[in-house]
Amino acid sequence: KNQVEQSPQSLIILEGKNCTLQCNYTVSPFSNLRWYKQDTGRGPVSLTIMTFSENTKSNGRYTATLDADTKQSSLHITASQLSDSASYICVVSTKGGSQGNLIFGKGTKLSVKP
Amino acid sequence: DTAVSQTPKYLVTQMGNDKSIKCEQNLGHDTMYWYKQDSKKFLKIMFSYNNKELIINETVPNRFSPKSPDKAHLNLHINSLELGDSAVYFCASSQLRRGLDEQYFGPGTRLTVT
Numbered sequence: 001k002n003q004v005e006q007s008p009q010s011l012i013i014l015e016g017k018n019c020t021l022q023c024n025y026t027v028s029p030f031s032n033l034r035w036y037k038q039d040t041g042r043g044p045v046s047l048t049i050m051t052f053s054e055n056t057k058s059n060g061r062y063t064a065t066l067d068a069d070t071k072q073s074s075l076h077i078t079a080s081q082l083s084d085s086a087s088y089i090c091v092v093s094t095k096g097g098s099q100g101n102l103i104f105g106k107g108t109k110l111s112v113k114p
Numbered sequence: 115d116t117a118v119s120q121t122p123k124y125l126v127t128q129m130g131n132d133k134s135i136k137c138e139q140n141l142g143h144d145t146m147y148w149y150k151q152d153s154k155k156f157l158k159i160m161f162s163y164n165n166k167e168l169i170i171n172e173t174v175p176n177r178f179s180p181k182s183p184d185k186a187h188l189n190l191h192i193n194s195l196e197l198g199d200s201a202v203y204f205c206a207s208s209q210l211r212r213g214l215d216e217q218y219f220g221p222g223t224r225l226t227v228t
Contacts, residue, residue, distance in 0.1 A: 032214060043118070043204050043219030044157070051214070087155060104157045 002027045004092050004105035012111045017080055021108045023073040023090030031093040035064050035075050038087045038107070047075070047088075080112045117141050118220035120205050126226045127195055135190045135223045137205030145169075145215065146188035148180060149204040151222070157204070163188050192225075200227045 004025045013019050025033070032051045036044035048057045048064040050073070056065050061078045077084055090105040118139045127133050139146060147162040161180040162169055168180065177193045192199060202222045208215035 041222070043206070043221050045219070046216050049214055049216060089157065102159055104159075106154070106156050109155075 002092075002094065002101075002103045004090055004103045006088075006090050006105040006108050008108060009106070010109040010111070012113060013080055015080060015082055015112050015114050019077050019080060019110065021075045021077075021088050021090075021110070023075070023105055025071050025073070025090070025092045025103070025105075027071075027092040027094055027103050029094055030068065030071075031095050033064075033066055033073050034091040034093070035062070035073075036089040036091060038089060040086070044089060077110075082112050082114060085110060085112045118205055118207055118218050120203075120220040120223050122223060123221065124224050124226075126228065128228055129195055129197060131195050132191070132193045133195060133225075134192070135203055135205075135225070137188050137190070137220060138186055139205075139207040139218070139220075140186065141207055141209070141218060143207035143209040143218070144185060145208050145210070146182070147206040147208070147217065148188065148190050149206065149219075150174075151202045151204060153201070161188075161190075195227045197227050200225055 007022045034049045035047040038044040047059050047062050050057050050066045052068050063076045066073045087107040087109050089107045092103045094101040121136045145164045148160045149157050151157045160174050163182045166182050179191045182188045202224050204222045205220040206217045208217040
């Protein structure tokens with residue numbers, strides 16, 4: 001069964017600290033893995049998309065890693081800011097392109113405190 | 115300039131009613147989607163449309179029907195609303211580029227069925 005599991009479910013950190021969110025998946029065949037940020041009351045916003053051949057991708061203070069062998073991904077946030085408070089969703093696609101079957105994780109809720 | 119817009123933002127209605135949610139994208143994308151996010155914040159894809167053709171239809175009740183008058187619009191019609199339909203519905207769009215499609219989400223429509 002195709003599944004995407006994220007941990008932790010929620011996380012509280014102090015402003016300025018780093019943190020790492022985890023995503024494990026059992027999706028086959030694998031096409032790509034995405035990380036989204038969803039602010040409260042807003043739609044998700046894409047942070048990174050990684051294919052099988054990519055093992056790291058950065059977007060500002062966000063760095064995603066992918067280990068296709070162990071089927072694990074992580075999202076590292078550096079020097080956290082209050083605006084990083086949001087839910088982070090890991091999504092795995094089983095096919096390439098817009099006809100892909102997207103499997104969503106349940107998200108990690110991050111709270112950054114001053 | 116809103117890329118993906120939805121109306122209304124909030125919708126409160128009674129069981130048994132029929133309602134529609136509208137979605138428009140001005141990005142020139144060729145694929146549009148509807149997602150449902152339940153109270154546990156779990157996102158699930160419902161439909162996608164590519165060039166007016168339904169290409170993904172998850173196991174949603176046939177009370178839900180997407181309608182696309184043109185490439186820039188994908189409306190969601192819901193008949194005989196039920197309490198369990200209460201959720202936030204997100205529209206999204208994407209365009210396949212170099213084998214990948216980055217999805218842009220709308221702000222969501224919070225549907226409450228009483």
